[in-house]
Amino acid sequence: SQTIHQWPATLVQPVGSPLSLECTVEGTSNPNLYWYRQAAGRGLQLLFYSVGIGQISSEVPQNLSASRPQDRQFILSSKKLLLSDSGFYLCASSGQFYSPLHFGNGTRLTVT
Amino acid sequence: DAKTTQPNSMESNEEEPVHLPCNHSTISGTDYIHWYRQLPSQGPEYVIHGLTSNVNNRMASLAIAEDRKSSTLILHRATLRDAAVYYCIPTFQGAQKLVFGQGTRLTINP
DSSP, X not given: XXXXXXXXXXEEEOTTOOXXXXXXXXXXXXXXXXXXXXXXXSOEEEEEEEEETTEEEXXXXXXXXXXXXXXXXXXXXESSOOGGGXXXXXXXXXXXXXXXXXXXXXXXXXXX | OOOXXXXXXXXXXXXXXXXXXXXXXXXXXXXXXXXXXXXXXXXXXXXXXXXXXXEEOSXXXXXXXXXXXXXXXXXXXXXXXXXXXXXXXXXXXXXXOOOOOOOEEEEEEO
């Protein structure tokens, strides 16, 4: 079965600093990959998804970007963090032809 | 994607069955109905999915109305560990993305 690795588990960053969150997937090849964000007390917001290396679809315009340099690696980045970027960031993976999503344990980001 | 309506919150007692409803009146014929749940401070986890027939697995049962405009997730004997937000998500097979709504927050009383 798929295993999603995300790190770090928690992160505190000052406003204006850069961000790089990495997600790697084991147990599958050529997965669909996703970044979701959950602000405190809110629902899950889909930020980016990727169906293959170098293919990124953005769902919400913002100061975040995503990249997929390898088949099972998905990176979420920002050049300058805003206070509103605080939240719980989750990476997820699924098979190419819809199969259940598997989520990582998430990174809780606090921008101060 | 089909729109869904779920109660914001529900409450039940430990060791009793729980029926979590979901209305998806705009569902199309090829949409599967997926249920996920999110325990506190964790990412969502897959619970069950189905198309037309009722489905059972070790976690829950899914009852789908004959017209497919609604479905019910059934937890046969709730435990405190079942306290979570439950999401109902209709989507067509092969969909590249899964969009979560607000879900139902289930509280289990001891």
